[in-house]
Structure formats: C-alpha cells, structure tokens
Amino acid sequence: MSLENLADAFYDELRDVLSAERQLTKALPKMAKKASSPQLREAFEKHLEETKHQIERVEQAFEDTGKAARSQKCEAMAGLVEETEEMIKEADASEVLDAVMIACAQKVEHYEIATYGTLCTWAKCLGYDKALELLKQNLSEEEATDKKLTKLSTKINQAALA
Amino acid sequence: MSLENLADAFYDELRDVLSAERQLTKALPKMAKKASSPQLREAFEKHLEETKHQIERVEQAFEDTGKAARSQKCEAMAGLVEETEEMIKEADASEVLDAVMIACAQKVEHYEIATYGTLCTWAKCLGYDKALELLKQNLSEEEATDKKLTKLSTKINQAALA
Numbered sequence: 001m002s003l004e005n006l007a008d009a010f011y012d013e014l015r016d017v018l019s020a021e022r023q024l025t026k027a028l029p030k031m032a033k034k035a036s037s038p039q040l041r042e043a044f045e046k047h048l049e050e051t052k053h054q055i056e057r058v059e060q061a062f063e064d065t066g067k068a069a070r071s072q073k074c075e076a077m078a079g080l081v082e083e084t085e086e087m088i089k090e091a092d093a094s095e096v097l098d099a100v101m102i103a104c105a106q107k108v109e110h111y112e113i114a115t116y117g118t119l120c121t122w123a124k125c126l127g128y129d130k131a132l133e134l135l136k137q138n139l140s141e142e143e144a145t146d147k148k149l150t151k152l153s154t155k156i157n158q159a160a161l162a
Numbered sequence: 163m164s165l166e167n168l169a170d171a172f173y174d175e176l177r178d179v180l181s182a183e184r185q186l187t188k189a190l191p192k193m194a195k196k197a198s199s200p201q202l203r204e205a206f207e208k209h210l211e212e213t214k215h216q217i218e219r220v221e222q223a224f225e226d227t228g229k230a231a232r233s234q235k236c237e238a239m240a241g242l243v244e245e246t247e248e249m250i251k252e253a254d255a256s257e258v259l260d261a262v263m264i265a266c267a268q269k270v271e272h273y274e275i276a277t278y279g280t281l282c283t284w285a286k287c288l289g290y291d292k293a294l295e296l297l298k299q300n301l302s303e304e305e306a307t308d309k310k311l312t313k314l315s316t317k318i319n320q321a322a323l324a
Contacts, residue, residue, distance in 0.1 A: 003253045006322040009262050012252070016245075075248075076269060079241025083178075086237075090174070091165045100171050103280040107238065110276035111269060117312075118265040125319045150279075157287045160168040 010122045011065045014058060014131075015072035017115050021055045023077045024108065027084060031101050036094035037156055040102065043148060047105075050141050057134040061119075064128035080108050095159040102153045109146040116142060172284045173227045176220060176293075177234035179277050183217045185239045186270065189246060193263050198256035199318055202264065205310060209267075212303050219296040223281075226290035242270050257321040264315045271308040278304060 003009050025048060032044035062069035084104035091097035116139035123132040165171050187210060194206035224231035246266035253259035278301035285294040 001252060003249070003258050003262065004255060005258055006261060006319060009253070009258055009265070009322070012249075013265065075245050076238065076241040079238040083237050087165070087174075090163060091171070093166060096165050096167055096171055099168060099284075100165065103171070103175065103276075106280060107273060107276040110272035114265075114269040114272035118268060118315075121312075121315060121319060122261075125323060150283075153280075153283060157168060157283060160171070161287060 006122055007065065007126055010119065010126060010128070011062075011067055012072070013115065013119055013122070014061060014065065015070060016074045017112070017119065018055065018058045018069065019071035020074040020077035020112065020115065021051055021058060022071060023074065023081055024051050025055070027081045027108075030088075031084070031105065034088055035098055035101060037098050037152070039152055040098050040156065043145075043152060044101075044105070047145050050145070054138045054141065057138055061123075061128075061131035061134045064123070064126075064131040076111060077108070080104070080111060084108075093160070095156065098156045099153065099160040102149050102156060106146055106149050109142050109149065112142045113139065113146065168284055169227065169288055172281065172288060172290070173224075173229055174234070175277065175281055175284070176223060176227065177232060178236045179274070179281065180217065180220045180231065181233035182236040182239035182274065182277065183213055183220060184233060185236065185243055186213050187217070189243045189270075192250075193246070193267065196250055197260055197263065199260050199314070201314055202260050202318065205307075205314060206263075206267070209307050212307070216300045216303065219300055223285075223290075223293035223296045226285070226288075226293040238273060239270070242266070242273060245269075255322070257318065260318045261315065261322040264311050264318060268308055268311050271304050271311065274304045275301065275308065 028044050028048040032041050035041040059069045087100045087104055091100050116135055119135045190206050190210040194203050197203040221231045249262045253262050278297050281297045
C-alpha cells in the first residue's frame with residue numbers, strides 16, 4: 001500500500017504487529033515444550049496467554065483507524081522465528097538450549113518494544129486515544145517480559161557454562 | 163554448527179552480530195540519501211561511522227573466543243532491512259518517509275540492543291573481559307542512537323501528520 005501520511009503509516013505498522021504477534025503464538029508453544037527449566041517453560045506459557053490478549057488489543061486498536069483489522073506479513077518476525085528455530089536445532093545440551101532460547105526471546109521482545117513504542121508515539125500524534133491506551137498496555141507487558149527473561153538468564157547461564 | 167556450551171553460543175551470536183552490522187553499513191547510506199530532514203540524514207551518517215567502529219570492536223571481541231572472526235548471515239537483520247526497503251518504496255511524501263525510516267531504524271537499534279545485551283551477559287559469565295569491554299561500548303552507542311531517534315521523531319512526526 002502507498003503511505004501518504006502518518007495515519008497510513010500507523011495502519012501499516014498495526015497490520016505488521018498483528019502479524020508479528022500471530023506468528024509468535026505459533027513459536028511460543030514450541031519454545032515452552034523445549035524448555036528444560038520449569039521457570040522458563042512457565043514464562044513462555046504465561047507470555048503465550050499474554051500474547052493472545054495482546055492480539056485482541058491490537059484488533060481493537062484498528063477501530064480508531066476506521067479500517068479493517070487485517071494483518072500483513074511481518075518479515076522481521078519471520079526472520080526472528082527462523083533464527084530461533086535454527087538455534088534450537090543446533091543446541092545440544094538442554095541448559096545451552098535454555099540460554100539460547102532466552103536470547104532469541106529477548107530479540108523478539110525488543111522488536112515488539114520498538115514497534116509498540118513507535119505505534120504509541122504515532123497514536124498520540126494522531127489523537128487515537130483508544131488505540132494509545134491499548135497499545136501502551138502491550139508495550140508495558142513486553143517490557144516486563146524482557147526484564148523477567150534477564151532475571152531468569154542469570155541462573156540459566158551459569159548452568160550452561162559447563 | 164552444534165552448540166555444546168555457552169562458549170559455543172557466544173561465538174555463534176558474535177558471528178550473527180558481525181553479519182548484522184555489516185548488513186547495516188549497506189542499508190544506512192541508502193537511508194541517509196532518502197532522508198529529507200537534515201538532522202535525520204546527519205544522524206544516519208553519524209551512525210554509519212559508529213557502525214564501522216563497532217564492526218572493528220566485534221572483530222576484536224573474537225580474540226577471547228580463540229576462534230576466527232567470521233560472520234554468519236543474520237536472517238533477522240536481513241528481514242529488518244527488507245522491511246525497511248519495502249517501507250521506503252511505499253512512502254509517498256518525504257515527511258512520512260522520514261517518520262517511517264525512524265521507526266525502522268529503531269527496530270534495528272532494538273535488535274542490536276537485545277543482541278549486545280545477551281553478548282555482554284554471556285561474556286561476563288565466560289570471563290571474556292576484553293570482549294565484555296568492547297561489546298559494552300557498542301551496547302551504549304546503540305542505546306544512545308535509539309534515544310536520539312526518539313528525540314528526532316517528535317518534530318518529524320508532526321510534519322508527517324498533514
């Protein structure tokens with residue numbers, strides 16, 4: 001689509017993040033299944049539930065644009081998921097796999113933090129108050145997940161040293 | 163390659179970021195050329211110079227691993243660059259293009275923040291002191307660039323509203 005103004009760019013970005021979150025709901029169950037640390041498995045499972053709610057919020061955020069809630073394939077998330085799957089295949093020991101999955105998940109979280117950051121800034125400029133409220137919630141959850149993963153990594157990295 | 167321990171994972175991740183930074187040195191000149199805001203053009207040009215120094219630091223960081231400084235294609239950065247190129251093609255007005263390029267650049271910065279964050283944590287665990295020093299410098303520069311882009315976006319988004 002052609003982007004003539006900030007409203008078009010916002011709509012385009014919202015379609016991108018809808019695709020990104022949907023891709024993530026397919027990747028997270030696989031990551032949870034592969035996790036050997038119970039805390040890490042639980043973190044992935046919890047974030048899967050959060051992601052499902054985030055998708056609902058993104059769908060609601062489309063209302064301010066007056067356009068249909070349709071996703072548009074997010075190539076960056078496709079690349080991140082591909083990279084994660086490659087790393088999962090390569091990790092031999094379960095502790096290394098956990099450490100590597102945290103690294104991959106944090107890249108995903110940062111991708112989403114950047115995207116929701118932009119969407120919030122643009123929603124504010126455009127006076128999309130409802131969308132802003134919804135997207136701010138998603139941004140906070142992604143930031144909290146990133147911090148939680150950093151905390152979990154301390155213990156898991158030590159185990160992966162051997 | 164097969165990842166047997168954290169040292170293997172660190173080496174793999176360092177190869178990934180070397181590829182990511184090299185891809186970025188090809189994308190940034192195109193972005194600078196397309197920027198209509200002189201401040202944004204300057205920011206991209208400055209970050210290109212920084213990126214070249216970051217590549218040198220990454221190459222030096224390999225010394226602690228005792229292995230060759232060889233890149234390994236970073237699929238995530240390839241996806242991010244592809245997405246940026248798509249957005250550049252779609253943006254009609256120059257002000258929208260600037261806003262969109264900032265959004266894309268912040269995704270790139272966040273990808274690198276996550277990667278250098280992981281690399282620093284792992285370098286610390288592994289006792290790779292030299293690598294840790296070098297990678298911490300890169301992390302700081304990426305964080306500063308992200309903040310600078312947020313600041314620049316305030317003025318540019320207003321111009322893109324019309």
